[in-house]
Amino acid sequence: MTSSTQSRTELYAEVQQFYARQMQLLDGGVFEAYADTFTIDGEFRHTPGREPARGREQIVRELHEFHERFAGDPVQRRHWFNHVNLEPQEDGTIRSTVYALVVTVRPGVKQPIIAPSCVVHDVLVREDGELLNRSRRVEHDQLF
Amino acid sequence: MTSSTQSRTELYAEVQQFYARQMQLLDGGVFEAYADTFTIDGEFRHTPGREPARGREQIVRELHEFHERFAGDPVQRRHWFNHVNLEPQEDGTIRSTVYALVVTVRPGVKQPIIAPSCVVHDVLVREDGELLNRSRRVEHDQLF
Amino acid sequence: MTSSTQSRTELYAEVQQFYARQMQLLDGGVFEAYADTFTIDGEFRHTPGREPARGREQIVRELHEFHERFAGDPVQRRHWFNHVNLEPQEDGTIRSTVYALVVTVRPGVKQPIIAPSCVVHDVLVREDGELLNRSRRVEHDQLF
Numbered sequence: 001m002t003s004s005t006q007s008r009t010e011l012y013a014e015v016q017q018f019y020a021r022q023m024q025l026l027d028g029g030v031f032e033a034y035a036d037t038f039t040i041d042g043e044f045r046h047t048p049g050r051e052p053a054r055g056r057e058q059i060v061r062e063l064h065e066f067h068e069r070f071a072g073d074p075v076q077r078r079h080w081f082n083h084v085n086l087e088p089q090e091d092g093t094i095r096s097t098v099y100a101l102v103v104t105v106r107p108g109v110k111q112p113i114i115a116p117s118c119v120v121h122d123v124l125v126r127e128d129g130e131l132l133n134r135s136r137r138v139e140h141d142q143l144f
Numbered sequence: 145m146t147s148s149t150q151s152r153t154e155l156y157a158e159v160q161q162f163y164a165r166q167m168q169l170l171d172g173g174v175f176e177a178y179a180d181t182f183t184i185d186g187e188f189r190h191t192p193g194r195e196p197a198r199g200r201e202q203i204v205r206e207l208h209e210f211h212e213r214f215a216g217d218p219v220q221r222r223h224w225f226n227h228v229n230l231e232p233q234e235d236g237t238i239r240s241t242v243y244a245l246v247v248t249v250r251p252g253v254k255q256p257i258i259a260p261s262c263v264v265h266d267v268l269v270r271e272d273g274e275l276l277n278r279s280r281r282v283e284h285d286q287l288f
Numbered sequence: 289m290t291s292s293t294q295s296r297t298e299l300y301a302e303v304q305q306f307y308a309r310q311m312q313l314l315d316g317g318v319f320e321a322y323a324d325t326f327t328i329d330g331e332f333r334h335t336p337g338r339e340p341a342r343g344r345e346q347i348v349r350e351l352h353e354f355h356e357r358f359a360g361d362p363v364q365r366r367h368w369f370n371h372v373n374l375e376p377q378e379d380g381t382i383r384s385t386v387y388a389l390v391v392t393v394r395p396g397v398k399q400p401i402i403a404p405s406c407v408v409h410d411v412l413v414r415e416d417g418e419l420l421n422r423s424r425r426v427e428h429d430q431l432f
Contacts, residue, residue: 008302008305009153009301010159012301012304012305013153013157013301014153016160016228016304019227020228020229020241020242024227024241024243052350054274076285078226078261078285080226081206081226082366082368082370083307083311083312083368083369084305085305085309086305086308099312099391101368101391103245103261105261106284106286107288108287109261110260110284111258111259111260112260112261112285112286113399114399114402115363115399115400116212116393117391117393117400129164140398141364141393142394142395142397143396143397144362144364153297153301154295154297157297157358158296158297158300160304160372161300161372161373161374163371164372167371168371168385168387218432220429220430220432222387224370225370245319247387247405249404249429249432251430251431252405252431253430254428254430255402256389256403256429258402258404270385
């Protein structure tokens, strides 16, 4: 099903459900399942200036490496999204521009740290009826 | 209408609208109307380790008791939700897993306190065509 | 298309997409395009007690004036919305009550300031098939 035959309404709800599951997987530390929400050759750049991870295996490796910083300092992170702005393209892909805030909670500390503020730039595609990220590029608001 | 006959799209929008109204009622202090968004025998556990309130009357009583702490210290609270992750079950109920942040504002103070970060675990059911919470269990992220 | 002939599902997704685009335009400083999301005679009151801007030209002027405070102190602002509560009215307009938080980021500073907490009161109308704000009134939570 391409964006031209699927209604905007269906697409909008589907992307929100896709993001909800995807980000709960990421924050739950289920990195393999998170990587599976990308295409086989999907690109993921979570930090500006950093080389993107390419393909599911690299994405998983990148996430494990990134999370080593929390090894001796356990945190629960929650990636919040807001204002999902979808722009279906003529080639059937969907540009998605979304605000993001990272909520970081330390054990026993009620007040989380909420930083940084980001903008997520996704290209979504449909393969065998299923939404997937072809790419995700995260920009950080403090770098302007 | 069960989850099998209703489209995922319709359900997703309906749950978002349900939550928007429900939480604006809670934050507006309209506790009876909030309790009416639960089934007759609905369970509501807003704090880990606390016995859940069972049934609408108990939910209202629980909310009045909980808010006594703000009696001499008025606040405006806003419960924010994010990443509504719906999993319709075979028995027609809907599991909903949602991030939440509590925003607390004091009179004359522009900057709110945003804490704690929670995950809401709901079981939603449809009765006479209307969505209701059969149960709500709130987990706090700092308790891990 | 009026709210009576359009499904609640379609309306809900459409309003979310409308807000996503609208607020990304505002935060991107594209004030003319933001003003074009209002009707010709639309009213916009972003601060309590302040006279509302009336019509697109005044809205643009108001936004330019308001942003002069950031002239020597560049910031990236992000207006987050939550709990979009839609109440279609008999006259075909749609009341929309939405939580808002303003996220303000300074260059090089990872942690944003998140304030104030607001409630947005919109009246939305459909003109030539397109959603527009007939009015927007923003209330600030700390003023209670």
